[in-house]
Amino acid sequence: MRSWPALACLLGSASFAAPHALAAQSPLALGKPLAGTVTGKDTARFTLRADSNTVVRLRVDQRPGNVGLRLLGPRNTVVRAMNGSAKGPEELLVITNEAGAYQLQVVAADTTGGAFAVTLLTNERLSTDPKRQVDQLLALWDRRDGPGAAVAVWRGGRTVFAKAYGMANLAYEIPFTVTTPTNIGSTSKQFTAFAVMLLVEEGKLSLDDDVRKHLPELKDFGQVVTVRNLLTHTTGYRELYNSLTLTGRRLDESDYVGREEYIPLVNRQPALQNAPGTEFNYNNTAFGLAAMIVARVSGMPFEAFMAQRVFGPIGLTHTQVRADVRVPVKGATVGYSRSDKDVWRDLGDLGGSMGAGGIYTTLGDLQKWAEHLANPTVGTKASVAQMMTPFTLTDGKSTGYGLGLFVDTQNEQKRVHHGGADVSHRSMLALYPDLNAGITVQSNDGAFDSSIAFRLAEAFFPELAPKPVVARAPFDASKYEAKKFDEFAGQYALDAAPAFVLTFSRAGDTLYTQATGQGKLRLTPTSDTSFAVQGVQASVEFSRDAAKKVNGATLVQNGARQRASRREGPVAATWAPSATELAAISGRFFSEELETFWDIALVNGTLVAKQRRATDVPLRVTAKDTFTGGAVTLTLERDRVGQVIGFYANVARSRDIRFARVR
Template identity: 75%
Template sequence: MSNFRSMLALAAAVACFSANALAAQSPLTVGKPLSGTVAGKDTARFTLRADSAFVVRIRVDQQPGDVALRLIGPKKIVLRAVDAVRTGREELFVLTVDQGEYQLQVLAADSVGGAFAVTLLANEELSSDPKQLTHQLLAPWDRKDGPGAAVAVWRGGKTLLAKAYGMANLGYDIPFTVATPTNIGSTSKQFTAFAMMLLVEEGKVALDEDVRKYIPELRDFGQKITVRNLLTHTTGYRELYNSVGLTGRRIDESDYVGREEYIALIQRQPSLQNAPGAEFNYNNTAFGLAAMIIARVSKQPFDEFMAQRVFAPIGMTHTRVRADVRVPVKGATVGYSRAASGVWRDLGDLGGSMGAGGIYTTLADLQRWAQNLANPKVGTKAGIAQMMTPFTMTNGKSTGYGFGLFIDTQNGQQRVHHGGADVSHRSMLALYPALGAGITVQSNDGSFDSSIAFRLAEAFFPELAPKPEPVTTTFDAAKWDAKKFDAFAGQYSLDAAPQFVLSFTRSGDTLYTQATGQGKLRMLPTSDTSFALQGVVASVEFVRDAAKKVTGAILVQGGARQPASRLVGPVAAPWTPTAADLAKVAGRFFSEELETFWELSLKDGKLMVSQRRSGDGVLKPTKKDTFGGASPAGEFTLVLERDRADEVIGFYVDVARSRDIRFARVK
């Protein structure tokens, strides 16, 4: 969810620039810098020609100044937009689909602009050799002045590739090597589930037992929440990091979060977000509690249990749980995120993540782990099979998630996988059981897209190569009748986050999509049922049932396919409140659950929200009595609560994985 929201925000930032041109268009040549200056509404244009299946890398040096980049493809669709830092270097990286002329636009960011030099670093065909392709895709992290990445690929017990790029520690100029331990974030969840299954198989824990048997101080909501619910993200509990972010806690700025807060959060939660087993809501709270159960039942600290019962017997000698983020991990990577000023910052790891994350490991140890899942020396085949069996919700639908593992297919082959993201570490482990194969990628760069693992897997494992679709007739977007889009118009709720809704509309021949709390984006047809989003690297495919009725859509971005279900009923009309309407909303509000105040005020005709530590933000009206906004916890939706006299007495906030958090008016 966060990926799509960040893309929309980026598109909005870039879309505000005018297309006023500096008349000349200069061709880019690999390795030859071209300089320029932009200010105000200027746009400098550069061109290059590329075939399909090419890798294009472009660097801009802001000298000094603040510019933004966007690359437009031969079909006049914006393929990539970049404006991450105010000074220094920025890179734009694209894998081409179409043959023809591409245009790079350099714009003055925030109308400030300045001098710049742009260099085409690469414009070459993607290699058919998997190892060379790996180097092409990971080249942006092959550097000595920034964090790096590492990748390992194996099949049939044989390592096909193990390679590292870039730096593990910038402060001491230590390179990232294949033996460097690194934080794998939520990829750790499968290890917690595996540890729980060891206790289940020993008869010490029951999957369908009430979690309050093991943690009796948890609040009793009048419904049985089981250990199985914990491992499948179907509890109904609030998500810890999303919730505390609403209080002004700056997790993105290294604010500490303690493990004891899991229980405290649930004790103050007034009711469950959903009935146990009725909804999949990816949730760190659940796995934090699972680690507590393991520790209590085994009568060992969780990190010691993992070391003695899991890591050592499997031979994972370079793996450990970081129980305390203030205790260093010897020889490990430091995670970095790039500030707007262009500098790399070490923001540390998430506090309280043990069980949900917090494992440091190496490429070789992850391969050993994968081999144990395939042919267990520790644990049992039956227990691992349960981990790899998707959970079925009470409505009969599958979640596509087992115990700490996602289970789906990639081009017809079963795929078992899990990604991870700590503050500034990224990870992916993907296994293909029928092939006896797997791949893992790691990075200590907070902007790394770990779904690159799926693209590399297709190169190394021929069975995963996309099957070419038979060509019937060439689709001509110019001749496509926009009125056909009316069959798709409506609202679609993402299955993984039902509160996040995509609206699709048509105005004449122009097609739009708008996500909850975001501005509109134009769409261009690429087939009778698929559309590319302008300004972001994403597309949407619509789904029909056997009766040809449109029932859903699939958001495609970064190798991930996120299904969305069509909502029944008319599209909610946009709400345009007057200044007088907004003035009646303004006031001071308090959440007893989170013990925090929010201030809503009217400024320059806009409704503003402020929190003591989070600062100020704009609330954008979407539909009647509903606003979208942003906080350190992420994008949120705010819905007003009114009394019988139509006075605003409070509001409810939904933020990603925590919903219906009430704030009452106090002033």
């Protein structure tokens, strides 16, 4: 299941060092590939001209090679950057904000690089017709040799638009249609929450029940974890899939995961990651346990309860829970991910996802579901209202998440939504209650970005269109005095996820931000208090208190705004361990909790984390005694004389998993 959308991709795109080698700029012409090679710190440059509000789509074939891309706009700031796969083709799509000359830079990724060919596929004005916009933005999936996508838009009880693109099944050449059932991943969570609310209405359980009342075999951590904590991601439990990746479980290669693993995973935790109700931590474990509670309380298998008590009565005739990933779903899409050899692979669905995901449904059924939430005939309006009310943490801060649903705004209109991602399926359901409208997108391509639903909603619903910008003199970033940034320098923890910290710093005239477990990215000033993040479509705005002291920042990304509070105290100085210090860290480490070994080895001057079933992960220093590689952060544990005796591993939503040195 995909994590919280506003965080899942936050600063997660590849970051690139400043170019060290200049190459001639080659103009790109539609449909004509240009070849090149980059190695080391080379940068190959290609140019194109585009008007404002133009759809630009580029394809880079790595043949073979591992390259990263970044597109610079007319002001020489990064519009988009990516490095999605180590081999094969990559496509980059942007909608331009201003007219002028754009530059595509191709750089060697991880210093390996290699040969590539780049092609400009599209350079056309974004249509003012919403239906034509869908065709433009989903052109990549309008094909017969790859997976597809589908979109439905509705308002006031009427379907405004519904269309499918591409293929549902490549082996049998079956097209994706508007009636094709597909895996909606974590978009399923709202259905699980609704099932719980039906039992609450019947008096069979309470949201404030201790989960151990219904699952007594769960470990007692000395703090009450409630059913409400499960549905609001505030339990303190480890996250199932993140934890299993540390054991070498290859979820991207269809490794088995069973529902029987949920409770043992929780019971092996030495302690909760956080006190219940104090922190939002998006968590599939919690919703898997919620489905177990529905089954225990109702006396019915979860999939049967959903069919008989939810899907059937509401009229969702093409919706079902896939309880066993080995049992086929009739007429459904097959999920595909592109391999490093440029072939489509069927990797199946995540095992054990029932409750957290695992629902197959159609565009039409999701529209029925959304309209039912507005005027329920099964369940009550009061229950739906609870689902759409953001949870408040014990410190009084809102999480922006209700019961199985995110709740926020899009251009000042209330938005209720949830995205989903299984191994190779993607989905998004977005509702606009005040407009009596909604949109859903689905895809069986693992590379599909389902947040495109928000962009399409703006096209169909005029009320969502961005407000006109008041004309003013353009901000000249070249005249910004870098030393002014010093008042913003420091660390800011996201209010809804305090473990996720943004660090802001300055080196000479260059401004940086760095997210927890990720590399530094440059900032470009867009005003005296706002900055664009180079490499991703995100920006940061700083705020002051009544005394004019900088007290927070707001991250703006994918139409959502995430508040972060400033941490007091100085930022720790950069740590540069010597070769001798790195060698002293090397060794073999074992986690009793996960029952798995990791080896830390010094390879050509770099520490590398190794696990027998996982890909080697080079580690880089991010703070004193802290290393990051991929999605994993390791914090060293030392004894009284400074010897490394273990480390604590953090991987996204599972934290502080101890590994002890065994040699």
